[in-house]
Amino acid sequence: MAEKSLYNYRVEPQEVDFTLRATIPSLGAAILNTAGIDAHGKGFGVDALNADNHSWVLSRMAIEFDFQPVQYTDYTVATWISDYGRVLSTRNFTLTDVSGREFGRAVSQWAMIDLRTRSAVDLSWVGDAHADAIVDAPSPTERPRKIREVNPTQRSEHRVVYSDIDFNRHVNTMRYIEMMLDMLPLELLTSGDPVRLDIHFLKECRYGQTLAVGCELRERSALFEIAGDGGPAAVRASVEWK
Incomplete structure (x- = not known):
């Protein structure tokens, strides 16, 4: 072993x-x-x-x-x-x-x-x-953890460009996480408190797609859903500060 x-x-x-x-x-x-x-x-x-x-x-x-x-x-x-x-x-x-x-x-x-x-x-x-x-x-x-439903309270768009793509020719994991964190308040991101992030990939997002990033912001946590070109959810995630 x-x-x-x-x-x-x-x-x-x-x-x-x-x-x-x-x-x-x-x-x-x-x-x-x-x-x-x-x-x-x-x-x-x-x-x-x-x-x-x-x-x-x-x-x-x-x-x-x-x-x-x-x-x-x-x-x-x-x-x-x-x-x-x-x-x-x-x-x-x-x-x-x-x-x-x-x-x-x-x-x-x-x-x-x-x-x-x-x-x-x-x-x-x-x-x-x-x-x-x-x-x-x-x-x-x-x-x-699986995130089964997200009800966004705010949304942003992101067009997938060269710098988003990894060796598999789809969006790099950390780029997804950066897109999501960029929607959160600075006081959460810089609190220094313990944090847990769960991310679940449902399908690939590729070069040239336009991604809709939805965020359901709560008091000390947020749920996210990302979809490409108006399609079904490609990524769901949650971030929680303790």
Whole structure:
């Protein structure tokens, strides 16, 4: 049975806001970069899958931060895969500063798609071929919650451009999160309070589409729904400050 893998990071100046604390998207990017680096090192990264016209796509994710570390803080991201199913694989993370204090955790669920048909494929073979990559440890927090209904109280539009697109040629996860957070009051975003974000991807959004971003703002939380070109919801998410 495998052990958790550890990767070291530092909060760089371009990753903080005017409070000099790391932003949620910058920490989220470190989490997703860790997933890619670890999969690549174990032989089932995007580069290996692309040879068969397959790729990983994020289906759902939950991230929690007890606090957002300040500029130049060194921290470690631990990651491990706890299970492979036929449709989804679960990859987990914890974030710990140099004093050993855990300040963040995440649970992500991944699907594999055929790049030609853009449809999900059975990933059981990955679990069979790489069973030695599974770690016998539970997820560090509740798995991603589903958001079933959003009743927006405010809306914005965003046209998908080159800088929004990732290696799968659809909108990058952190760009979605930035679009949503940009609709929230500064006092929430800069409070420094513990925060949890859940995001659920229902379909892809691609280059050239016009996205409608709907926000249902509550006292200490917000629900979001993003749809492309007047179609059904492509992304739903929630953010809650404790």
